[in-house]
Amino acid sequence: MVTIGLIGAGKIGSQLARLAVAHGYDVAISNSRGPETLTALVEELGSKARAATVVDAAKAGDIVVVTIPLKHYRTVPVEPLVGKIVIDTNNYYPERDGHIAELDNESTTTSELLQAHLPMSKVVKAFNHIYAAQLTTDGRPAGTKNRRALVIAGNDLAAKTTVTRLLDEFGFDAVDVGPLKEGWRIQRDTPGYGPQRTAEELLKDLATAKRYADQ
Numbered sequence: 001m002v003t004i005g006l007i008g009a010g011k012i013g014s015q016l017a018r019l020a021v022a023h024g025y026d027v028a029i030s031n032s033r034g035p036e037t038l039t040a041l042v043e044e045l046g047s048k049a050r051a052a053t054v055v056d057a058a059k060a061g062d063i064v065v066v067t068i069p070l071k072h073y074r075t076v077p078v079e080p081l082v083g084k085i086v087i088d089t090n091n092y093y094p095e096r097d098g099h100i101a102e103l104d105n106e107s108t109t110t111s112e113l114l115q116a117h118l119p120m121s122k123v124v125k126a127f128n129h130i131y132a133a134q135l136t137t138d139g140r141p142a143g144t145k146n147r148r149a150l151v152i153a154g155n156d157l158a159a160k161t162t163v164t165r166l167l168d169e170f171g172f173d174a175v176d177v178g179p180l181k182e183g184w185r186i187q188r189d190t191p192g193y194g195p196q197r198t199a200e201e202l203l204k205d206l207a208t209a210k211r212y213a214d215q
């Protein structure tokens with residue numbers, strides 16, 4: 001049985017937990033305030049879900065999702081995530097996260113920051129450009145005409161294959177934009193960020209994306 005660990009239980013974390021439980025996964029979900037604050041959510045999620053501390057969710061997860069305000073990424077525990085696939089949903093909003101020089105000057109990307117913090121983990125960027133509410137409304141079975149597609153990026157091909165399979169189970173096609181350093185193509189204010197897109201449309205959006213400095 002595969003367990004999905006969630007670090008973050010907000011809009012995206014809770015929605016991914018709902019999808020995971022609905023597709024037969026066990027879930028260990030955590031937030032910054034502690035498991036006792038997640039009682040209502042885990043009651044709603046049912047017997048396949050449990051509230052955990054951040055370290056416990058990281059230890060329990062075969063796949064772990066980091067879905068917290070980006071500014072807190074350095075608090076993600078390193079050791080329990082060694083060797084694991086870590087899905088990164090995070091985006092950079094300076095008004096929320098404060099200014100991060102390497103992101104302002106675009107010498108790196110959000111998911112590369114998390115990968116640098118977790119050097120022995122396999123970070124895959126995913127679920128960063130869909131509104132949380134749409135995670136449970138927009139999924140369709142594989143092969144459905146105009147099925148919505150979501151971008152993934154990552155440096156480990158096998159990890160991306162696993163995440164592609166997960167997206168497919170959750171109802172979405174995956175479009176692989178390449179290594180993490182290409183993740184800027186789906187960052188805030190790029191054409192593909194937010195709207196519902198098929199794989200074909202998303203590929204065009206990725207090709208026409210511009211760096212902040214060129215916008």
Ligand SMILES: NC(=O)c1ccc[n+]([C@@H]2O[C@H](COP(=O)([O-])OP(=O)(O)OC[C@H]3O[C@@H](n4cnc5c(N)ncnc54)[C@H](OP(=O)(O)O)[C@@H]3O)[C@@H](O)[C@H]2O)c1
Pocket residue numbers: 007008009010011012013030031032033034054067068069070072075076089090091092127128129130131132133
């Ligand atoms: N909302 C969207 O539609 C959307 C879409 C795509 C991507 N994203 C991105 O995904 C990330 C999460 O977004 P969200 O909208 O789900 O945020 P959110 O609703 O504000 O929830 C954030 C969650 O992270 C937890 N958290 C904060 N600091 C933490 C820490 N140091 N360790 C563990 N947990 C911590 C919070 O727990 P407490 O409440 O206990 O502090 C809360 O459960 C963000 O980077 C966002 O930009 C959001």
